Amino acid sequence: MPLYFFRIRNGRYSGASEQGIELPDHNAAWQELTSxxxxxxxxxxxxxxxxxxxxxxxxxxxxxxxxxxxLVADSLAGSKPAAGKKRQPHSKRS
Known part of the structure; x- marks a missing residue:
């Protein structure tokens, strides 16, 4: 079975897991991620x-x-992002 790893960007648990989980396919992987x-x-x-x-x-x-x-938190009331808090544009990142 294929091995998958979680990675979190930002926050307390940032980083990639060292221990993978075996899942039968991409559908099962999606279910595990969403859960x-x-x-x-x-x-x-x-x-x-x-x-x-x-x-x-x-x-x-x-x-x-x-x-x-x-999960994106944007201020929409015309305020500018605080210094150092600018959100990265959505792009393919590895």
């Missing part, structure tokens, strides 16, 4: 700053992203 993310999102939202984002990715055996879930 894990759902378990964490409440705590993440309570601590997420304005104009920041949090990401959770599932990586394949070569540590390449297969899926990514992003």
């Amino acid at each position: 894990s993310c759902a378990d964490m999102v409440g705590g993440i939202c309570r601590k997420l700053g304005q104009d920041t984002q949090w990401e959770m990715e599932l990586l394949d055996e070569l540590r390449q992203p297969v899926f990514r879930i992003c």
Whole structure:
């Protein structure tokens, strides 16, 4: 079975997991990612700053992203992001 790894960008648990999980296919990998993310999102939202984002990715055996879930907190009331808090533009990142 293929081996998958989680990676979190931003926040307390930032970084890639060293221990992989075996899952039968991409569909099972997506289910695992969404389930894990759902378990964490409440705590993440309570601590997420304005104009920041949090990401959770599932990586394949070569540590390449297969899926990514992003939680974005944007200020829409005409305020500018605080210094050092500018959100990165959405692009392919490894």
